[in-house]
Amino acid sequence: MPETLLKQRLAEELPPIGAALARATERLPEPVRPVARHILEAGGKRLRPFLTVLMARLLGDAGERIYDLAVTMEMLHAATLLHDDVLDDAASRRGKAAAHTSFGVTQAILAGDALLSGANAQVADFGDPRLCRCFSTATSETAAGEILEIAAQRRVDVSAEEYAAIVRGKTAALIAAACELGALAANAAPDAVRAAADYGENLGMAFQIVDDALDFAPAEETGKPTGGDVREGKLTPPLRFYRLNLAENERAAFDAAFVCGLMSAADAAEISLRVREGGFDRRAREEAQDYLEAARKALMRLPDGPERPVLMEMTDYVRDRRH
Amino acid sequence: MPETLLKQRLAEELPPIGAALARATERLPEPVRPVARHILEAGGKRLRPFLTVLMARLLGDAGERIYDLAVTMEMLHAATLLHDDVLDDAASRRGKAAAHTSFGVTQAILAGDALLSGANAQVADFGDPRLCRCFSTATSETAAGEILEIAAQRRVDVSAEEYAAIVRGKTAALIAAACELGALAANAAPDAVRAAADYGENLGMAFQIVDDALDFAPAEETGKPTGGDVREGKLTPPLRFYRLNLAENERAAFDAAFVCGLMSAADAAEISLRVREGGFDRRAREEAQDYLEAARKALMRLPDGPERPVLMEMTDYVRDRRH
Numbered sequence: 001m002p003e004t005l006l007k008q009r010l011a012e013e014l015p016p017i018g019a020a021l022a023r024a025t026e027r028l029p030e031p032v033r034p035v036a037r038h039i040l041e042a043g044g045k046r047l048r049p050f051l052t053v054l055m056a057r058l059l060g061d062a063g064e065r066i067y068d069l070a071v072t073m074e075m076l077h078a079a080t081l082l083h084d085d086v087l088d089d090a091a092s093r094r095g096k097a098a099a100h101t102s103f104g105v106t107q108a109i110l111a112g113d114a115l116l117s118g119a120n121a122q123v124a125d126f127g128d129p130r131l132c133r134c135f136s137t138a139t140s141e142t143a144a145g146e147i148l149e150i151a152a153q154r155r156v157d158v159s160a161e162e163y164a165a166i167v168r169g170k171t172a173a174l175i176a177a178a179c180e181l182g183a184l185a186a187n188a189a190p191d192a193v194r195a196a197a198d199y200g201e202n203l204g205m206a207f208q209i210v211d212d213a214l215d216f217a218p219a220e221e222t223g224k225p226t227g228g229d230v231r232e233g234k235l236t237p238p239l240r241f242y243r244l245n246l247a248e249n250e251r252a253a254f255d256a257a258f259v260c261g262l263m264s265a266a267d268a269a270e271i272s273l274r275v276r277e278g279g280f281d282r283r284a285r286e287e288a289q290d291y292l293e294a295a296r297k298a299l300m301r302l303p304d305g306p307e308r309p310v311l312m313e314m315t316d317y318v319r320d321r322r323h
Numbered sequence: 324m325p326e327t328l329l330k331q332r333l334a335e336e337l338p339p340i341g342a343a344l345a346r347a348t349e350r351l352p353e354p355v356r357p358v359a360r361h362i363l364e365a366g367g368k369r370l371r372p373f374l375t376v377l378m379a380r381l382l383g384d385a386g387e388r389i390y391d392l393a394v395t396m397e398m399l400h401a402a403t404l405l406h407d408d409v410l411d412d413a414a415s416r417r418g419k420a421a422a423h424t425s426f427g428v429t430q431a432i433l434a435g436d437a438l439l440s441g442a443n444a445q446v447a448d449f450g451d452p453r454l455c456r457c458f459s460t461a462t463s464e465t466a467a468g469e470i471l472e473i474a475a476q477r478r479v480d481v482s483a484e485e486y487a488a489i490v491r492g493k494t495a496a497l498i499a500a501a502c503e504l505g506a507l508a509a510n511a512a513p514d515a516v517r518a519a520a521d522y523g524e525n526l527g528m529a530f531q532i533v534d535d536a537l538d539f540a541p542a543e544e545t546g547k548p549t550g551g552d553v554r555e556g557k558l559t560p561p562l563r564f565y566r567l568n569l570a571e572n573e574r575a576a577f578d579a580a581f582v583c584g585l586m587s588a589a590d591a592a593e594i595s596l597r598v599r600e601g602g603f604d605r606r607a608r609e610e611a612q613d614y615l616e617a618a619r620k621a622l623m624r625l626p627d628g629p630e631r632p633v634l635m636e637m638t639d640y641v642r643d644r645r646h
Contacts (some may be wrong), residue, residue, distance in 0.1 A: 031470045120459040121459040124454075137447075
C-alpha cells in the first residue's frame with residue numbers, strides 16, 4: 001500500500017487543520033461567513049496547509065500555532081477559487097454549485113477579498129517579516145499567474161514556456177509558499193528554507209500538469225465534466241500535443257472553434273476521447289515526472305525525519321492520482 | 324486664503340508620489356497595467372499617500388523611501404474602487420468610464436487583486452512586522468466595511484450606529500492606516516503612533532460623511548450624478564433624516580421604491596432637492612464637525628512642526644469641500 005504513511009498522517013492532521021479553518025472563518029465579517037464556509041467546506045485536499053505542517057514538523061517546529069499559519073494558504077487558495085469562479089463563470093466547483101451562482105457575484109467577490117485580507121492579517125499576527133514577505137510574494141505571483149492565464153485564453157499559439165509561466169504562478173507559487181512558510185516558522189537555516197520551497201514549487205508544477213491531464217479523463221472517473229479546458233479556451237499541454245498532431249485542415253477547424261469559443265460539450269467530449277486515444281494526456285503526465293524527480297531531490301536536501309517519507313509519498317500521490 | 328499651506332505642500336509632494344505610483348505600476352503583471360493606470364490616473368486627491376508622507380515628516384522621517392510606502396495606500400484604495408465598480412455596477416467613476424465597462428469585469432477583478440497583492444508585497448519589502456500588521460488590519464477592515472455596506476443596501480432600518488460602523492470600515496480604517504504607517508515608518512513613540520491613527524480615523528469619518536452629503540448636491544456643482552446613493556439603496560445620514568421627516572404615507576411609498584430598487588434618476592433628483600431644501604445634508608455635515616474636532620485634538624498630541632498646520636488645514640478642507 002504505497003500511500004499508507006501519507007493517508008495515516010493526513011488523517012491525524014485534518015482535525016487540527018479543520019479547527020484552525022473554523023477559527024479563521026469565525027474571524028471573518030459575519031455576512032461573508034456562509035460563502036467562506038461554502039467554499040472551505042466543499043472539501044478540497046487541504047494539500048497546502050498539510051504541506052506547511054509537515055515542513056514545520058520536519059524542521060523542528062513542535063508548537064500548535066503552526067495550524068493558524070498553515071490555514072492561511074487554504075484561505076488564499078479559497079479566495080482564488082472564488083474569484084476564478086466569477087471569472088470563468090464556472091458552472092460548478094468541486095462538485096457543488098459554484099459559490100457565485102448560489103450567493104451571487106457580489107458575495108463571491110467580497111468573500112474572496114475578505115479571505116485574502118483575513119489570511120494576510122493572520123500571517124501578520126505572527127510578527128515575522130519573513131512570513132509576511134513569503135505570503136505577499138505568493139499572493140502577487142498567484143495573481144500574476146491568473147492574469148497570464150486569462151491573457152492566454154483562446155489563443156492557439158501558447159508555447160510550452162508560456163504555459164509553464166502560467167502554472168508556476170497560478171499553482172506552484174502557492175504550494176512553494178506553503179512549504180516555505182513551514183520551514184520559516186521552524187526557523188530553519190536558509191538552505192533548508194530554499195530546499196523546502198524548491199520541493200513545493202516542483203510538486204506544484206507536477207500537480208497542475210496532472211490536473212490538466214485529468215481534465216480529459218471521462219467524467220465518470222473524475223466527477224468533473226470532460227474537456228472543460230477545451231471549452232474554456234485553455235491550451236494545456238495535452239491539447240497542445242493534440243492540436244500539433246492534427247492534419248492541416250482539421251487544425252484550421254479546431255483553431256476557428258477554439259479561438260471563437262464555439263466548442264460545445266459534444267466537441268469537448270470528442271476531443272477528449274481523441275486526446276486519450278492519442279496518449280497526449282499520458283505524454284503530459286510524463287512531463288510531470290521531471291518535476292517530481294526535482295521535488296524528490298530537493299527533499300533529500302532536507303533532514304531525515306518522520307515527515308520526509310510522507311513528503312516523498314506525496315510525489316507518488318501527485319503522479320498517480322486519478323481525480 | 325485658508326488652504327494656502329495645504330495646496331503648496333500638496334503641489335510639492337504630488338510629483339514624488341506620482342513617480343512612486345508609476346514605479347509600483349511597472350511592477351504589476353503586464354496585462355493589468357493598462358487597467359491599473361486607468362484607475363490610478365483617473366485623478367483622485369492622493370489624500371492617503373499625502374497623509375502618510377506628512378505624518379512621517381512630522382515625526383522625523385527624512386528619507387525618500389517613504390513614497391514607496393505611501394503609495395501602497397493609494398493602490399489599496401484603487402483596488403477597492405475597481406472591485407466596488409463591479410459590485411455597484413457603477414456607470415462612471417471620477418468622471419471617467421468605470422474600469423469594468425472599458426476593460427471588462429474580468430480585468431477589473433484581476434487588476435484589483437494585483438494592486439492589493441502588489442501593495443502588500445511592497446509593504447512587506449520594508450521588513451517591519453508593524454507595517455505589515457497595520458496594512459493587513461486596514462485591508463481586513465476595509466473589506467469588512469464594504470461587506471457591511473452591501474448587506475445594508477436597500478434596507479430602510481439602517482441605524483446611525485450601523486452606518487458609523489460601515490464608514491469606519493470602508494473609509495476611515497484606510498485613512499487611519501495611512502497616518503499610522505507614516506508614524507511607524509518614522510519610528511515614532513507608541514503615543515504618537517496612536518495619535519496619528521486617531522487623527523486619521525476621525526478625519527476619515529468626517530471625509531465620508533461630507534462625501535455622503537455631497538451626493539445630494541446638484542450635478543453641475545460636483546460633476547457627479549445627483550442622488551446616486553438613493554438609487555443604489557444606501558441610507559446615508561441625509562437620507563435617513565429625510566425619511567424620518569416624511570409623513571407616514573409618503574414614507575411607505577419611499578420605502579417601497581427604495582427597498583425594491585425602483586428609484587429612477589428623476590426620483591433621485593427630486594429627493595435630492597428635498598434633502599437640500601430640508602437642510603438634511605447640512606445637518607449631516609454638522610455631524611462631521613464632531614469628528615473633525617476630535618481629529619484636531621489628536622493632532623495637538625503630536626509634536627509641532629511644519630506639517631502640523633498642513634494637517635490642521637486638512638480638517639478645514641474636508642469640512643468645506645464642495646466636490
